[in-house]
Amino acid sequence: MTTTPEQAKSMARNLRAALSLEGTEISHSSALELVARSLGHPDWNTACAALARQAAPDDAPRFLRCSPILRIFDEAKARAFYCDFLGFRVTFEHRFAADMPLYMGIERGDLSLHLSEHHGDASPGATVFVATANLRALHRALSETRYPYNRPGLEELPWGLQVEVTDPFGNRIRFCQQDQ
Incomplete structure (x- = not known):
């Protein structure tokens, strides 16, 4: 099963909420980093990019850069x-x-x-x-x-x-x- 970036963000929110119920407060960015490592990536930015690539079909448009x-x-x-x-x-x-x-x-x-x-x-x-x-x-x-x-x-x-x-x-x- 492929995990999307949105699912990984949801996992981070759930992790943060569960830890809070146990009395441990962490920032959202810390939760994202923990989820990224649990999915086998070194950090959130790398995970997000890899998950987005995996979730998109090969022929789907990919926006590489925006220059206002x-x-x-x-x-x-x-x-x-x-x-x-x-x-x-x-x-x-x-x-x-x-x-x-x-x-x-x-x-x-x-x-x-x-x-x-x-x-x-x-x-x-x-x-x-x-x-x-x-x-x-x-x-x-x-x-x-x-x-x-x-x-x-x-x-x-x-x-x-x-x-x-x-x-x-x-x-x-x-x-x-x-x-x-």
Whole structure:
């Protein structure tokens, strides 16, 4: 029988509830890690990916990566915010000609964004939600960077721990850790 990621999450919820009844409290992420190891995987991320591959038929579409496009208006401000402050690296740059708008790809870890000066690519003021691990470490690093235009806080919300940053063009990125 194949276990799906949804079934493994349900197993983690049940394990957490059963342990709670016995007087042992564990976080949801700890329960996920225990279930992953019980299914023979080294950690939850590896288990989730492997279980998803097993559950999907070979000819089913698989979404490999998502790269939201965010509208920018000033290349220098975009580089200062995304590269210097947030720690992204540029993966590609494209212009149809030297005096044309910039289209640029940036990455940090598994997070990929595209930034565009082209008016038809995106509207300013977008919001991107990013599931994040070790959010407190990210918050600490951003605070230590001393970027003069953004000092993000750390918010405890009903859906998780969150840090929100706003770029110079009104786009928001919400980094959220949901396994408190």
